[in-house]
Amino acid sequence: FPTAVSVGETMAVLLPDQTGPLEDVSSFHHSSGGAEANVARGMVALGIPTAWVGRVGDDGFGRRAVRDLSASGVDTRGVSVDPVRPTGLYVKEVGPRGSVLHYYRDGSAGSALGPELLDDPVAGPLLARAQLVHLSGITAALSDGALELVRALLRRPRGERLVTFDLNWRPALWRRRDPSVLRPLLDAADIVMLGTDEAAEVLGTGDPARLRALLPGPATIVVKDDAHQATALTGGTAATEPALNVEVVEPVGAGDAFAAGYLTGTLRGYVPRRCLRLGHLAAAATLVVPGDHGPPPPPALVDDLLGASPR
């Protein structure tokens, strides 16, 4: 059984071959993404056996996304194929002020996730036996059923199992839904990851101390701030680590890579500071490529770079 399971929607990704408005782009590179699937890839790259659980359509985009994940070593046994609904798609537009993600995922196979997943003969046991189940706020926005699934996974008695939650605020997905559902979800998780900007939009503050007071539930809250540093608040202690200084090509996916690194560190029993460092290292590999995921840093290099920090 995989150590970790990440649940959510994976999508086909069309990356433009040039920057500028979509109407001027004539060719795209076909890839795959989806925040939770990216986290699964990232954790596998760092050596943690991880499954991605979700739904894809019975179409080429779905087959390609699952093939890519399997080829990266992600356990895809728990993926369901929806006979009717299509695989979701996002198209990236790269402009002078950053990237915009255009979603084509209303009514997608992925958005048809629901609490019945817990009784699925394959996905159910994967979820029940994992040491860590990773979720994100994106899934909560996809449909009523997907929100119910997130609630059910957070509500279940979990013994030693960690349920981790990345806020992943995507305002475009919340236009017809009420984002106030997010706070109780965050508060029910064991480890929460969020950025100061998105926290300010969703919870009214990005200040770590105030977030701690607003979310007393999680054992750890990791706050990533504008100054490119991340702070882990665990119990009464705080550890802060700066990000690596890299030439950023495109930032989408870096948050997922950071989560993969942080959670891998947690599963390895690292102290929070070392978890943060591993998060930053993994994020750096994604910041320097145009797609959602970069080739993982080689394990020996990771160990070297982490070497000086305490375990």
Ligand code: KDG
């Ligand atoms: O974090 C990267 C994701 O934003 C990207 O893969 C698309 O999952 C996605 C989303 O819903 O924004």
